[in-house]
Amino acid sequence: xxxxxxxxxxxxAISVDSTQTSANLRRDAxxxxxxxxxxxxxxxxxxxxxxPAGGPDKHDIARPAEFLVDPHGVVRWVNFTEDIxxxxxxxxxxxxxxxxx
Numbered sequence: 001x002x003x004x005x006x007x008x009x010x011x012x013a014i015s016v017d018s019t020q021t022s023a024n025l026r027r028d029a030x031x032x033x034x035x036x037x038x039x040x041x042x043x044x045x046x047x048x049x050x051x052p053a054g055g056p057d058k059h060d061i062a063r064p065a066e067f068l069v070d071p072h073g074v075v076r077w078v079n080f081t082e083d084i085x086x087x088x089x090x091x092x093x094x095x096x097x098x099x100x101x
Contacts (some may be wrong), residue, residue, distance in 0.1 A: 001032055003090075007097040009068065014038050016061055038062075049080075068097055076100045 004011055011033035015022055022035040038044050044062045055061040066088045068077040077096040079088040 003094055004097075007094055008101060009093070009097045010034070012036060014043055014062065016041055016044065016055075016059070066093060068093065068100065070100070 001011075012035075013022070013026075013031075013033065014036045016039055017025070017037060018039060019037040022037050025031075026035045036043075041050055041060055041062070044050050047065070047067070049063045049065055051061050051063045053060065054063075064081050064083070064087055066079040067075050070076050077093075077100060079092070081087070
C-alpha cells in the first residue's frame with residue numbers, strides 16, 4: 001500500500017457481492033483498501049464488465065479487470081481479461097501509474 005500511495009493510487013475493489021460479503025472478504029484476506037458493493041451491477045455495467053450468469057449458481061458477476069482512473073475520471077490504463085485467474089500484478093499496476101503521473 002505505501003508504494004501505491006506514493007504513486008498517487010487509491011485502490012478500490014467493486015463486486016456484485018453484498019456489503020457484508022465484501023466486508024468479510026476484506027477482513028479475512030487482510031486487505032486495507034476500499035471495497036464497494038454493486039449488487040445491482042450499475043457501475044459494473046457502466047464499465048462493460050458484466051458476465052451474465054457467470055457465477056457458480058448462474059447469477060451475474062463482474063469480469064476481472066483493473067483500471068487506473070485519473071482525478072478527472074478519465075480511464076488511463078486498463079487490464080481486462082475473460083479469465084478470473086489472470087490479474088494484473090501489483091508491480092505492473094505501479095509501473096503504469098508512474099508512467100501516467
